[in-house]
Amino acid sequence: MQAVTMERGVLTKIEQPDPVPQRGEVLVKSISCGICGSDLHAARHTEDFVNTSREAGGAFKLTTFNPVILGHEFCAEVVDYGPNTERSVAPGQLVCAAPVLLREPMEPVGYSDKIPGGFAQYMLLSESLIVPVPSGCNADLAALTEPMAVGLHAVNKAQLSAKETILIIGAGPVGLAIITALKQINTGPIIVSDFSPGRRKLAEAIGADIVIDPSDTDPYQEPALRKREGVVIFECVGIPGMIDQIFLGAPKNAKIMIVGVCLQQDYIRPLIAINKELSLHFMLGWSMEEFTQSLRYIAEGKFNVAPLITGRTSLDGVASTFESLATPNDQAKVLVKPWD
Ligand SMILES: [Zn+2]
Numbered sequence: 001m002q003a004v005t006m007e008r009g010v011l012t013k014i015e016q017p018d019p020v021p022q023r024g025e026v027l028v029k030s031i032s033c034g035i036c037g038s039d040l041h042a043a044r045h046t047e048d049f050v051n052t053s054r055e056a057g058g059a060f061k062l063t064t065f066n067p068v069i070l071g072h073e074f075c076a077e078v079v080d081y082g083p084n085t086e087r088s089v090a091p092g093q094l095v096c097a098a099p100v101l102l103r104e105p106m107e108p109v110g111y112s113d114k115i116p117g118g119f120a121q122y123m124l125l126s127e128s129l130i131v132p133v134p135s136g137c138n139a140d141l142a143a144l145t146e147p148m149a150v151g152l153h154a155v156n157k158a159q160l161s162a163k164e165t166i167l168i169i170g171a172g173p174v175g176l177a178i179i180t181a182l183k184q185i186n187t188g189p190i191i192v193s194d195f196s197p198g199r200r201k202l203a204e205a206i207g208a209d210i211v212i213d214p215s216d217t218d219p220y221q222e223p224a225l226r227k228r229e230g231v232v233i234f235e236c237v238g239i240p241g242m243i244d245q246i247f248l249g250a251p252k253n254a255k256i257m258i259v260g261v262c263l264q265q266d267y268i269r270p271l272i273a274i275n276k277e278l279s280l281h282f283m284l285g286w287s288m289e290e291f292t293q294s295l296r297y298i299a300e301g302k303f304n305v306a307p308l309i310t311g312r313t314s315l316d317g318v319a320s321t322f323e324s325l326a327t328p329n330d331q332a333k334v335l336v337k338p339w340d
Contacts, residue, residue: 002338003120004318005067009043011319012067018122019115021082024102026125028095031139033118033336034073034147035318035325037172037238041263042070042111043322048263053111062111071118071336072099072110075133075142076125085127094133095125096145096295098288102126119318121338131292137299140312140335144305147333149286149294151177154234154259155185156290157283162186163229164255167219168208169246170236171199173308173333174259176206178234180303183207193219198310198330205307220249230255238262243280247272258282308332314340 001018004011021027042049042062053061062068078093089095099109099117101124110117115124133142155178160166166187168175171194182190183206192208194200200211212219225231231254235242238260246256247268256278273280286294297303311334313321321334 001121002315003069003116004315006043006070007067008046008065011043011322013315013318019124021080021124022103023082023084024127025082026078026085026089026127026130027080027082028076028078028123028125030071030074030076030118030120030123030338031094032075032143033071033338034143034173035321035334035336036073036147037174038261039070039110040322040325041261044326045263052263061108064113066113068111068113069116069120070110071120072108073143073146074099074118074123075139075145076118076123077139078130079122081127088127089130089132094137094139094142095130096133096142096291097125097131098129098291099146100126100129102128119315119336119338131295133295134299140309141298141305142295143335144298144303144308144333145291145295147173148177148180148298148303148305149291150174150259151179151181152290152294153286154178154257154283155181157281158232158234158255158257160185160187160232161230162188164188164232165224165227165230166190167222167225167231167233168192168203168236169219169233169242170194170260171196171203171208172236175234175236176202176308176332178236178259179203179206179208180305184297184302189224191219191222191224196328196330199332202307202332206304218249220251225251232257234259236260240264240266244268244272247276247278250276250278252276254278256280309335311335312337312340314338
């Protein structure tokens with residue numbers, strides 16, 4: 001099969017044998033697989049990513065310098081089953097799945113040097129973790145299940161009372177997923193700040209009430225931030241200095257949700273947060289329930305994800321796409337199509 005490997009930031013298209021499903025595993029075709037901010041981080045800062053993942057003991061991140069086939073935001077088609085499986089889903093059916101393979105030890109799909117991720121024509125999934133895609137929902141939309149579940153989880157974690165003003169810093173895929181999830185609940189005005197005009201336009205199109213270009217307007221001076229009963233700020237950028245900047249800008253008693261993933265050492269000045277009695281929350285991923293709900297909402301059209309897909313590429317174009325996504329851009333979700 002064809003695949004793209006990543007080794008210390010170098011992406012290479014290769015030919016390798018098809019994977020063989022073991023006990024409890026399903027062989028699937030990867031039909032559509034999103035490029036995640038974490039994939040870009042892994043390619044651009046492999047050293048930091050691996051070292052931080054190893055220290056954190058995280059099963060979901062990259063812990064090897066060997067070549068890996070990235071891709072954990074996939075929609076796939078069932079092809080065949082390994083031994084000891086119930087063959088619960090018919091071949092030809094589209095599925096999404098939690099990106100882990102339940103081996104001993106567990107293999108993270110998309111960050112493993114032993115099994116392929118979604119930037120390959122074939123992959124292996126654990127049968128117990130696959131979720132069938134409802135009929136009528138196409139693979140490209142379903143591929144957004146994982147990133148949308150991240151937004152849903154962040155919103156659930158914020159435990160909103162519907163009275164707060166929301167400020168989202170960064171309208172990349174994560175920020176846009178949060179807006180989409182917020183639109184399902186009754187919430188106060190949604191203010192979004194991003195340097196990219198394309199992303200601001202997208203944020204507005206999917207329901208942001210106020211969009212701000214931080215290069216000419218200070219988002220923290222937005223009057224709506226001072227009108228409501230509380231302020232919740234979602235940090236969706238994940239670069240050093242962001243949290244301290246939010247401390248400086250946030251109004252008193254604001255709740256800060258850290259969704260952006262910063263790999264480097266960062267500094268904050270606690271005194272600023274102490275003075276304002278800010279609260280700071282960190283979160284990771286989603287629950288299986290949120291994952292399934294995300295897929296259902298996409299299929300039902302409650303999560304309008306089509307506008308978030310701003311590009312598609314074959315395996316041949318993965319390396320150049322990573323390059324173009326590495327610098328500031330107007331893209332939201334770009335999908336890799338291994339069979340195109
Ligand atoms: Zn991701």
